[in-house]
Amino acid sequence: xxxxxxxxxxxxxxxxxxxxxxxxxxxxxxxxxxxxxxxxxxxxxxxxxxxxxxxxxxxxxxxxxxxxxxxxxxxxxxxxxxxxxxxxxxxxxxxxxxxxxxxxxxxxxxxxxxxxxxxxxxxxxxxxxxxxxxxxxxxxxxxxxxxxxxxxxxxxxxxxxxxxxxxxxxxxxxxxxxxxxxxxxxxxxxxxxxxxxxxxxxxxxxxxxxxxxxxxxxxxxxxxxxxxxxxxxxxxxxxxxxxxxxxxxxxxxxxxxxxxxxxxxxxxxxxxxxxxxxxxxxxxxxxxxxxxxxxxxxxxxxxxxxxxxxxxxxxxxxxxxxxxxxxxxxxxxxxxxxxxxxxxxxxxxxxxxxxxxxxxxxxxxxxxxxxxxxxxxxxxxxxxxxxxxxxxxxxxxxxxxxxxxxxxxxxxxxxxxxxxxxxxxxxxxxxxxxxxxxxxxxxxxxxxxxxxxxxxxxxxxxxxxxxxxxxxxxxxxxxxxxxxxxxxxxxxxxxxxxxxxxxxxxxxxxxxxxxxxxxxxxxxxxxxxxxxxxxxxxxxxxxxxxxxxxxxxxxxxxxxxxxx
Numbered sequence: 060x061x062x063x064x065x066x067x068x069x070x071x072x073x074x075x076x077x078x079x080x081x082x083x084x085x086x087x088x089x090x091x092x093x094x095x096x097x098x099x100x101x102x103x104x105x106x107x108x109x110x111x112x113x114x115x116x117x118x119x120x121x122x123x124x125x126x127x128x129x130x131x132x133x134x135x136x137x138x139x140x141x142x143x144x145x146x147x148x149x150x151x152x153x154x155x156x157x158x159x160x161x162x163x164x165x166x167x168x169x170x171x172x173x174x175x176x177x178x179x180x181x182x183x184x185x186x187x188x189x190x191x192x193x194x195x196x197x198x199x200x201x202x203x204x205x206x207x208x209x210x211x212x213x214x215x216x217x218x219x220x221x222x223x224x225x226x227x228x229x230x231x232x233x234x235x236x237x238x239x240x241x242x243x244x245x246x247x248x249x250x251x252x253x254x255x256x257x258x259x260x261x262x263x264x265x266x267x268x269x270x271x272x273x274x275x276x277x278x279x280x281x282x283x284x285x286x287x288x289x290x291x292x293x294x295x296x297x298x299x300x301x302x303x304x305x306x307x308x309x310x311x312x313x314x315x316x317x318x319x320x321x322x323x324x325x326x327x328x329x330x331x332x333x334x335x336x337x338x339x340x341x342x343x344x345x346x347x348x349x350x351x352x353x354x355x356x357x358x359x360x361x362x363x364x365x366x367x368x369x370x371x372x373x374x375x376x377x378x379x380x381x382x383x384x385x386x387x388x389x390x391x392x393x394x395x396x397x398x399x400x401x402x403x404x405x406x407x408x409x410x411x412x413x414x415x416x417x418x419x420x421x422x423x424x425x426x427x428x429x430x431x432x433x434x435x436x437x438x439x440x441x442x443x444x445x446x447x448x449x450x451x452x453x454x455x456x457x458x459x460x461x462x463x464x465x466x467x468x469x470x471x472x473x474x475x476x477x478x479x480x481x482x483x484x485x486x487x488x489x490x491x492x493x494x495x496x497x498x499x500x501x502x503x504x505x506x507x508x509x510x511x512x513x514x515x516x517x518x519x520x521x522x523x524x525x526x527x528x529x530x531x532x533x534x535x536x537x538x539x540x541x542x543x544x545x546x547x548x549x550x551x552x553x554x555x556x557x558x559x560x561x562x563x564x565x566x567x568x569x570x571x572x573x574x575x576x577x578x579x580x581x582x583x584x585x586x587x588x589x590x591x592x593x594x595x596x597x598x599x600x601x602x603x604x605x606x607x608x609x610x611x612x613x614x615x616x617x618x619x620x621x622x623x
Contacts, residue, residue: 063357068366070356074239081390082117086125100331100343105364109323110308114349119397130197135280142336143293148329157325166421167440174428176402187391189217217259221388224248248389263383271379295434304345456495458504488589492522497533515547518589524555534567552577554585
C-alpha cells in the first residue's frame with residue numbers, strides 16, 4: 060500500500076508544482092506564495108480531512124476573487140480574508156451547516172464558474188502574448204482593452220513559447236492521457252528556453268529567484284476596519300472553498316466507492332486556510348484534477364497527499380532555481396487550459412434549453428462575475444435563486460376546498476384511499492387541504508382562503524397530511540386564521556398533522572390555543588369531532604330557541620304562560 064501511495068504522491072507533487080505557481084501568479088500573488096500554500100494546506104488537510112484521497116492547494120476558482128482582494132485591500136487584506144475564510148469553514152464543518160452547500164442552485168454555479176473561466180483566460184493574454192503593458196489593470200474589460208491598445212508590442216518569441224506549451228498540453232492529454240500534461244509541457248518549455256536562450260520572461264526574471272527556504276510566521280492584520288472591509292470577500296472564499304472541496308470529495312467517492320465526511324472535510328479545509336494565513340499564503344481548497352490524478356495513480360490513503368506536499372516542500376527548499384527557470388508564457392498556457400476546463404461551455408450553452416427563469420439566473424450570475432466581481436455575482440445569484448424557489452414553491456403548494464374539488468370534473472380520487480369522496484362530510488362543515496410546505500413562501504394562500512369565504516361555517520377542518528414542514532410565518536398565518544374562526548364562532552380542527560408541524564405548533568403555543576381535542580391524527584376522527592361539535596351547536600341552538608319562545612309568551616295572573 061505504501062509503495063502505491065508513494066508513486067501517487069510523487070506524481071501529484073510534480074503535477075501540482077506548475078499549477079500552484081500559475082494560480083498564484085494569475086491572481087497577482089508571488090509564485091512562492093502558491094508553493095507554500097500547496098505545502099501547508101496540502102499537508103494539514105490530508106492529515107485532518109474527511110476524504111482519504113483529497114489533494115488540496117490553490118485552485119483556479121480562487122484566482123478571480125484573490126486578484127480582486129489584492130487590488131482593493133493589498134496583500135495584507137488577502138491574508139486577513141484567508142484567515143476569516145478558514146474560520147468560517149471551520150464553523151460550517153463543526154455546525155453541520157456545510158451540508159447545505161449542496162443545495163446551491165445549478166444555474167448559479169454554472170454562471171460563476173463559466174465567468175471565472177473567462178476572466179482567467181482574459182488575465183493570461185498579456186503574458187501569453189508577451190505584451191509590454193506599463194500599468195496592467197485588474198478588471199476583465201480593461202485587460203481586454205489593454206490587449207487591443209498594446210497589441211503592437213507583441214513578442215513573437217513569447218507567443219511561440221506559449222503556443223507551443225498550449226499545443227503540447229492539448230496533444231499530451233489527447234494522445235497520452237496518463238502522462239501529466241501540464242508538468243511535461245512546462246518542463247519542455249523551460250528546457251527549450253534555457254537551451255536555445257529564447258528571450259522570454261521567466262518566473263525568476265519577473266519575481267526573482269524563489270527563496271530557498273520556508274517563510275517565517277506572520278500575524279495577519281486583525282484590525283476591525285480591515286475585518287469589516289474584507290469580510291464579504293472572505294465569505295465568498297469560504298463558500299467557493301466549501302463548494303469545490305465537497306465537489307472534489309464527491310468525485311473521489313465516485314471513483315473509489317469510498318464515502319467522505321463532509322463536516323470533517325470542511326473543518327480540515329478551514330484549519331488549513333488558517334495555517335496558510337499565518338505564513339502569508341493564499342486560499343486553498345480541494346483540487347478536483349489533482350485528486351483525480353492521485354486516485355488514477357494508485358493512491359490508497361491520505362499518505363499519498365502528504366507525500367505530494369513533501370515533494371513540493373523539496374522543490375521549495377532545494378530546487379527553487381529550477382522552478383525559477385519556468386517561462387511565464389508556459390504557465391499562462393497552463394491557466395488557459397484550466398480556464399477552458401472551468402468554463403465547461405457545453406454545460407453553459409446547454410442551459411438555453413432550461414426554463415427561462417433558470418437561464419436568467421445563470422446569465423445574471425455570469426454577467427456580474429465578469430462585469431463586477433465574484434462576490435456580488437454569488438450574492439445576487441443566490442438571491443435570485445431564492446426568489447425563484449419561492450415562486451416555484453408557491454406554484455406547487457395550494458390550499459384547496461374539498462367541496463370544489465369533488466364538484467370538479469377533473470378530480471379523480473381513485474388513487475387516494477383517504478379522499479373525502481369516500482367520506483360523509485356533515486352539513487355546516489367545510490374541509491380544506493394544504494399541499495406542500497407551509498412556510499413564508501406560501502402562507503398568504505391561507506389568507507386568500509379567508510377572503511374567499513362568503514359565510515364562515517360552524518366547523519372548519521384544515522387537512523395538513525401533505526404538509527411536511529411549517530415555519531414561523533406559516534404558524535403566524537395559522538394563528539390569524541384561528542382568531543378569525545373564533546371571532547365568527549367557527550371551530551377550527553386540524554387533521555393529519557405530521558411530526559414537524561406538530562412540534563412547531565406546540566412550541567409556538569398554537570396547539571394549546573386550538574386545543575388538543577381539535578388537533579387530530581386522521582380525517583375520520585376529525586369528521587367525527589366535527590359532527591359532535593355540530594350536534595352540540597344544534598342542541599344549544601334548539602334550547603336557546605325554546606328559551607326565546609318562552610320569553611315571548613304572555614304571562615297569566617299566576618305566572619303561567621298563556622297562548623296568544
